[in-house]
Amino acid sequence: MKLIIAEYxxxxxxxxxxxxxxxxxLVEMGYKLVARPQTGNRQYGVDIAARGENDDGQEELLLLVVKRGDIGSSEWDTKPQSVRQSINEIFDVYLRSHLEPRDEELPKHIVLVTNGELKQTVLANWCGLVSEYEDKAKIEFWGIDTISSYVEEYLLDEHVFHDDDRHDLRRALALSGDSEYNRKDLHRIFRRALDLDEKGNLTEESKTGKNLLKAMRIVNLSAQIYANWSLLKDGDSRQGLLALERALLWSWHRIQLTDSNKDVVKGPFTSIWSSYTRYIPEYFSRLMPYYFTPNSLSRSPTYGGAETSLVAFEQIGFLASFAVFMALQPISPNQDSEREYWFQQLNSACDALVAFIDNNGICTSPCLDSHSQDITLALFALMLAGRIEFAQGWLKRLFRNIDYSYKSKNYVPIAIESLEDLPDEGGWLGDHASKRMMEMSWTLATIAGWCVILDLEDVYKALVEGATQDYPNTCIQLWHPEDDFYQHLYFRPAHFVSGVSQAPIELPPSIEEYKKQMMQILESDFAKAISGSPAVKSRLLGLDFIAFRHFSTPVPPATxxxxxRQENDLDS
Known part of the structure; x- marks a missing residue:
């Protein structure tokens, strides 16, 4: 386990x-934090300050100088904010002007912390520095081995990280390179730590207070170890992404089951949120060249089978949910630069989304009816970024191919999730799709709704004609959530245990009439059911969209x- 932690x-x-x-x-070691790391503020050598008892039971002031990687000659005294400069600043400035009165008489303990090692080339310099200041402070070095030991002892101790957890984590790491691995071993760790059964309910003896905070740290640390491991040696970054999402969503689900929401949100959950936010660029960097490469999923613009379609729409869902997640990041008041940064991230994700769709013709041929969820996420993201014209063009191409598939009974977006049936009965191998595969469709209802939003009257009329004349036996329907929706959204596919189907949907002849039906939904109980989102109340708006995609829960139509409604407000 120590080797795994060190590698992470x-x-x-x-x-x-x-x-x-x-x-x-440090908190788990018994220290009380005095100062946390701050970006943009001059810290005079000290990254973290804490107060607590040393090994002799005497209270001390602990000052950490945090660096990354090995400490060699260039890191010692040649770069800005080098090790020697930082420690000199502590004695010249920090200890003279930045101490609280109660800390002035306490013994000072300065620690250089790095996730690397102290190289032999600077060992003599280090010993000289320690000797120079030994009458003023105790100076230590914590390298990768020391930190790994402390993490294992204090964050993953036997009271929290049990033998079962260690076994499951080792197994999860061993299988992280397998794209088909379902991360079940990692999920068991999460459920045990969060006191959740397989249905998302609390177990009989659930943790509270500090024990719950510690449990959430374990979830975060386990997910981060797994995610970083998946990036090593050309691993499967998708596995790491999904692991962090599950940690994020299940932790939020757990928070909704406890009374100590505020304490949890401010601490470990914020760390999980930050871990996920930082991982997204790592995932992007792996796949960005493929998004902008023509025919990156297949050998030619016209080639693509069911497996290619599955990959294509999964990536569309990823890119879209990332874009929405970044567009809806919580922003501090009067932080225009922060708002501009996240808007740039939204545009970068949408640039990749547009390029990926344009470069791969299969992106207009969904093989599963549930891909309607990915289509909605993508169109929603494009609307947020103001890419209206592209959204209109893509929806036209989608309808052209889907309309053809229903008319010809080939390449139909099948209405079940059994991929084993897809080649034989879905018409993806040249044969006609079976009646069972065409008996219902969320995709057609999704296209109808977006035709109204994007003002595509001609496409809507063609859809009505096809639904009434060419595929009249296909039940067009949508799913709407009910009041218990948020009890399930963050733990599992919510539409299997909550909500009702609106079926069959009879598309009226004119787009204006269907628009009136959509506005009625916005005034109905279905819209009220989504108005109480705990994520929205906590200004974590993007979390719901991650949950929709992660668990393949349809985006509620009222969303x-x-x-x-916004367009009507602008018109008025």
Whole structure:
């Protein structure tokens, strides 16, 4: 386990990663934090300050100097904010002007912390520095081996990280490179730590207070170890992404079952949120070249089978949910630069989404009816980024191919999730799709709704004609949530245990009439059912969209129908 932890720690950056883990470690070691890492403020050598008892039981002031990687000659005294400069600043400035009165008389303990090692080339310099200041402070070095030991002892001790957890984590790491692995071993760790049974209910003896906070740190640390491991040696970054999402969603689900929401949100959950936010660029960097490469999924613009379609729409869902997640990030008041940064991230994700769709013709041929969810997420993201013209063009191409598939009974978006039936009965191998595969469709209802939002009257009329004349036996329907929706959304596919189907949907002849029906949904109990989102109340708006995609829960129609209300407000 120590080797696994060390490998994980080596991947952490100094800012926003290593310096976020260390405060949690110090708290578990019995220290009380005095100062946390701050970006943009001059810290005069000290990254983290804490107060607590040393090994002799005497209270001391602990000052951490955090660096990344090995400490050699260039890191010692040649770069800005080098080790020697930082420690000199502590004695010249910090200890003279930045101490609280109660800390002035306490023994000072300065620790250089790094997720690397102290190289032999600077060992003599280090010993000289320690000797120079030994009458003023105790100076220590914590390298990768020391931090790994402390993490294992204090964050993964036998009272929290049991033998079963260690076994499951080792197995999960061993299988992380398998794209078909379902991460069930990692999920068991999460459920045990969060006191959740397989249905998302609390177990009989559930943790509260500090024990719950510690449990959430274990979930975060386990997910981060797994995610970083999946990036090593050309691993499967998708596995790491899904692991962090599950940790994020299940932790939020657990928070909704406890009374100590505020304490949890401010601490470990914020760390999980930050871990996921930082991982998204890592995932992007792996796949970005493929998004902008023509025919990156197949050998030619016209080639593509069911497996290619599955990959294509999964990536569309990923890109879209990332875009929405970044567009809806919580932003502090009067932080225009922060708002501009997240808007740029939204546009970057949408640039990749547009390029990916344009470069791969299969992106207009969904093989599953449930891909309607990915289509909705993508159109919603494109609307947020103002890519209206592209959204209209893509929806036209989608309808052209889907309309053809229903008319010809080939390449139909099948209405069940059994992929074994897809080649034989879905018409993806040249044969006609079976009646069973065409008996219902969310996709057609999704296209109808977006035709209204994007003002595509000609496409809507063609859809009505096809539904009444060419495939009249296909039941067009949508799913709407009910009041217990948020009890399930963050733990599992919510539409299997909550909500009702609107079926069959009879598309009226004119687009204006269907628009009136959509507006009625916005005034109904279905819209009220989604108005109480705990994520929205906590300004974590993007979390719901991650949950929709992660668990393949359809985006509630009232969520995207709401664009109509905004358009009406603008018109008025």
């Amino acid at each position: 720690l080596r991947t952490l950056r100094e800012r926003d990663e290593l310096d976020r883990l260390l405060p949690d470690l 995207w129908y709401g664009i109509l």
